[in-house]
Amino acid sequence: MTIKVSDIGEKELIRYIIANSKHITPDDTAITQFSDTNLISTCDMLIQSRHFPDNMSYFNMGFKSVTVNVSDLAAMGAKPIGFLLAIAMPKDLDVDSFKEIIQGVLEACYFYSIPLIGGDTNEASEIIISGTALGVCENPLMKDTYGKGDLIAVTGDIGLAALGFELETLDNIYTNKALKPIARVKEGQILKDFATSATDITDGLASELYEIKKDNFGFMIYEDLLGISDEYKQICENLGLDYLDKIFHVGEDFELLFTISKDNLDTLAIDYKVIGEVTDSDVVELTLENGFVERIENRGYEHYVSE
């Protein structure tokens, strides 16, 4: 019996690609030197059955396809310069639905100030949107350039989308985040001159912490600082969910996770929340509300591998 891609998981597949290519920078995007700046480029594909909840509108599918790509530009502190769209759809899709998807793309491009510069259409059995985001940055912000003693921070509340995916109702802060997440492009561009590192949270806070972890460095996150509302805990309890699991291990937040020296905090002109610090413990830990410390598991959303 042969080994299938689902046996080894998405991260291993990506590792295979990286191991066989000398030119891939293992950061949020590619970086290509130009004479006076760097081209920042990234591409992400969204698959309807995987990435679009059943109650997501066609407009929001288009909007999200831009968001996921622009979020990687944000993580580098890049200024967006162009978006390319490749979209495949079933032949019996209503033309009006196609137009709604495109309107979602265009609205997002306008929102993020990233011109739509190219497009391609195809036929497939479900809606598949592959976007490429291009940006420029003289001094891109990498994801592992933090130092011991740096503070760890995020640009917004974590875990909202994760809870949103569990809810039937619409028009609440959780479902809104799940159906229409927002990339932190302006924040990223400000952060590049203040932060020591940054990445965007897509597969969950835990997953990203392990993604950026270097040998001999560790992270201590404080539950007290996460700002988890009583409402959040209550909804999770009602639904029989572990609220810390939702916050750490699902993702789709598209907030920026960044590190910053204490000295630079006062000058930072964006909304953010300090949630922990960089240590030399070599482990990734959480200090709970009750004072106990537990290891954060390296577990996030991953294609193929069932949790």
Add this chain to the structure above:
Amino acid sequence: MTIKVSDIGEKELIRYIIANSKHITPDDTAITQFSDTNLISTCDMLIQSRHFPDNMSYFNMGFKSVTVNVSDLAAMGAKPIGFLLAIAMPKDLDVDSFKEIIQGVLEACYFYSIPLIGGDTNEASEIIISGTALGVCENPLMKDTYGKGDLIAVTGDIGLAALGFELETLDNIYTNKALKPIARVKEGQILKDFATSATDITDGLASELYEIKKDNFGFMIYEDLLGISDEYKQICENLGLDYLDKIFHVGEDFELLFTISKDNLDTLAIDYKVIGEVTDSDVVELTLENGFVERIENRGYEHYVSE
């Protein structure tokens, strides 16, 4: 009954996207100005059930995904600088098959001197590969900048792949072209300093001629100059196929179709074949071997619309 995307066809869908975006250059790629050059960018998605014949190896799927994108760079005369790969596949795909696809991508990247700089993997019901090719060019070659009296030329034989798709056998010039077409990157870079216009042939010679046609301009192609071999005609006759239909209306050649002033011909250091000339007839025509002139239909490979 609502209108479906298959009712209006791929070209109309693309027209909708272009009509709603101020920033799309209707040429083979996007062009973004940098201080001392232009970024040339393009993305194309290949769908297994649409673009990969049943007898195509996984390696060649990967190779082709690079070729189709690099071909657009070639059409602009761009120098490749980077390739981004987004690939989705069924969860029960053998890991070895995945690795063969990646090896095909890497081999093509090496062949075209375009570094693989980014990658992303996903799960879908069939293999879907979306590639983005990036290049640079100070003076990109557009597709409609020809003048009356210019000669029309192509970089190789047209129609080989079209016949290849009809054949069961392997290892012949037709099937080889169908399964492993090659983009004319070097030729494109040379052409940009000599040709007056260029595009690459993907949906068929007829389709591309109509794509580049401007008002008050026409094209006269000469069957005598196409270099159609007796073998080609014989195989088509044996299979009950119209050889001119195969040559004009299927595509997948990835040769460059370009225009050039008579004066520049001698200095052109690439393999090419003059096949016709630019006229002011406002129609697209073919002078047959027997001397008769017929209109070339605007018909090529198009998703959704059944032929």
